[in-house]
Amino acid sequence: MPLLWLFLIVLAIAATAFVLSRSRVLAMSGQDRRTLHSLPNYYGSNAAMKSAIPALLVLVIWLLAQPFYVNNAVSGMIPDSAIADSSSRGLVLAEVRRAADGLDLAVARGEMSEDEARNLRTDFTDVTTRLENAGAIVTSQITQPILRAAQRFRVMNTIGSQIMAVVVLLIALAGAFWAFRETDPVFRARNTVEQGIRALLIAAASIAILTTLGIVLSLVFNTIEFFRLYPASEFFFGTNWAPSFSGRGGASDLGILPLLWGTFYISIVALIVAVPIGLFAAIYLSEYASPRVRAFAKPMLEVLAGIPTIVYGLFALLTVGPLLVEVFGDDGLGWMQSGTAVMTAGLVMGIMLIPFVSSLSDDIINAVPQSMRDGSYGLGATQSETIRQVVLPAALPGIVGAILLAASRAIGETMIVVLGAGAAARLSLNPFEAMTTVTAKIVSQLTGDSDFASPEALVAFALGMTLFVITLGLNIFALYIVRKYREQYE
Amino acid sequence: MYDAPHYTTQETAVTDVKIKAKDVQVYYGENHAIKDVSVEIENNTVTAFIGPSGCGKSTFLRCINRMNDTIDICRVEGDILIDGDDIYDKRVDPVQLRAKVGMVFQKPNPFPKSIYDNVAYGPKIHGMARNKAELDDIVERALRRGAIWDEVKDRLQAPGTGLSGGQQQRLCIARAVATEPEVLLMDEPCSALDPIATAQVEELIDELRQNYAVVIVTHSMQQAARVSQKTAFFHLGYLVEYDDTSKIFTNPEDSRTESYITGRIG
Incomplete structure (x- = not known):
């Protein structure tokens, strides 16, 4: 049947x-x-x-x-x-x-x-x-x-x-x-139905939690398999990333450090762009903007958050990259070889993170009680003095939490990197050079036609697991800070 | 016995008016919150504003240091003069004015900083100290005047939010007097405090009268009777009656005042 x-x-x-x-x-x-x-x-x-x-x-x-x-x-x-x-x-x-x-x-x-x-x-x-x-x-x-x-x-x-x-x-x-x-x-049918509804809600919550567990388990087994084929010390401390797709085993260098470096470099550039702009935008929106401006500007800013990252990737590839080459390339300062670089991906990723930082910071700044501001104004402080010395210090833990959440999004971002940063894994300080990140390499290792049981393919799971642990740690830390802050004004 | 002090306060009222308000109107958007209020507040006196909730006493208090400027929809008309100068004049900077007219709020609102930094906040902003030693002096003097120095002198670097409610309120009073204001506005300063902390703050208010003109909004008529020399009764946005506290509470002229203090309205 x-x-x-x-x-x-x-x-x-x-x-x-x-x-x-x-x-x-x-x-x-x-x-x-x-x-x-x-x-x-x-x-x-x-x-x-x-x-x-x-x-x-x-x-x-x-x-x-x-x-x-x-x-x-x-x-x-x-x-x-x-x-x-x-x-x-x-x-x-x-x-x-x-x-x-x-x-x-x-x-x-x-x-x-x-x-x-x-x-x-x-x-x-x-x-x-x-x-x-x-x-x-x-x-x-x-x-x-x-x-x-x-x-x-x-x-x-x-x-x-x-x-x-x-x-x-x-x-x-x-x-x-x-x-x-x-x-x-x-x-008592009414009470029985009530219990049924409760069970339904519990089931929904457990599915969400169990899925996370399932994702972790699926990563863990393949990661263990990878470490059986490839030494963990070389994976974590190797400074060279050169997978070979021709033969099996032996010939590949699978050091994670160049990829981690690329990830952090691009994320840092992104945060340098996103944090000041996002924070200042949040301060303007929550403290200075009139209700009418706020009602218009806040949704507009949040539209940025709704753009698919692949579109940002296209923006990096077609607009920001060429623009940077014009300024820093051979015709300009001569620092940049091609449009794909850490700077390109970092700038665009920073733009992507602006609404994330501003929206969270805005909520946190608004949560600072009005009585704090009144107290400061009552002592003859100006608006910016009040914000700098009273509002921001009060909101700081929450803002740090928002920045950490933004950082973990930057670390996990893929499409902008694939299109904007290039595919070369290298350890370099020049932000105008092409580099690549952990996520981009996971994509390329799994989409190739290599044997699924080879270390070259299984390394993707080890990379994914490393990334998962890093972002999980960042998120837990961020949530811890945010929660600690929330208790302050109960 | 009763007439004599009445007469002397009348004398000082003529000679030493600190704040003079004339035909003040306040609007919140369409709502006419304060109507035709004229009052003369004397120096070195505690003046109490009483009246039922929503009668405009807090609103009027906030006009005196232009705190209402921070509310977009609020509009103030009429004249308020401090020492003869119109504080709503275009040349007056509200930020400077607020340093001269200190304010203590209903709920203790210490900043999330140390006790020291809470008190040093105003003096630092206004550049009142040239060096650390002077700042230390100012902080100590303010905390002593706030009658809290003995309780906190050993933990000046502890967070101000960790104090008890009554201590927090006295800290906020110390913070307000640290900027050397001439007028101290208090918006129901004891409403969040227990009777013991209230007694401490009331005692403090009486001492502060030596140096400042103190204006206090209160819901407690007993408190008004205890701490103030002059009392103003507000009702529905009007200033109904303004006179010596003893007269207001024993022999009010207006029937509404009498109804309120005897508990028939409010």
């Missing part, structure tokens, strides 16, 4: 349960609705909730668990001898899945009967050719163990889906029946 149908049937059961429970409780209450504990719709919602949610939950868990179970079972069928030296169990399993898909396709097209697909043997028929004829993608000659595994794979999946459909429908019906039985005027 297709998944969509199963889903729709569960919903139909829930809808029916809603209507039935609602009419049942109405019938039981007779004429006087005040004898009901809750509004009739709550009884209906309770029934719909109890029939749909457990069933759908089981459906989701089953869908997640079945591939694991089937893969494990099938994996056990493949003897170690069937795995070639240059290959791995994972690759063989992928082949099994492809063969199973091929069989499905052949059956669907009528080139093979269901019976044949289940009982074919490589010794009697040339399965590979027949599958290719049916239009399936087959990468290598299908051997008997693989074919048998693929057949088993198909059978297990089919049976699994059937059992799943039955179980899910039974749970939905049982839930509906249960809710229908407990529906009577004294039942």
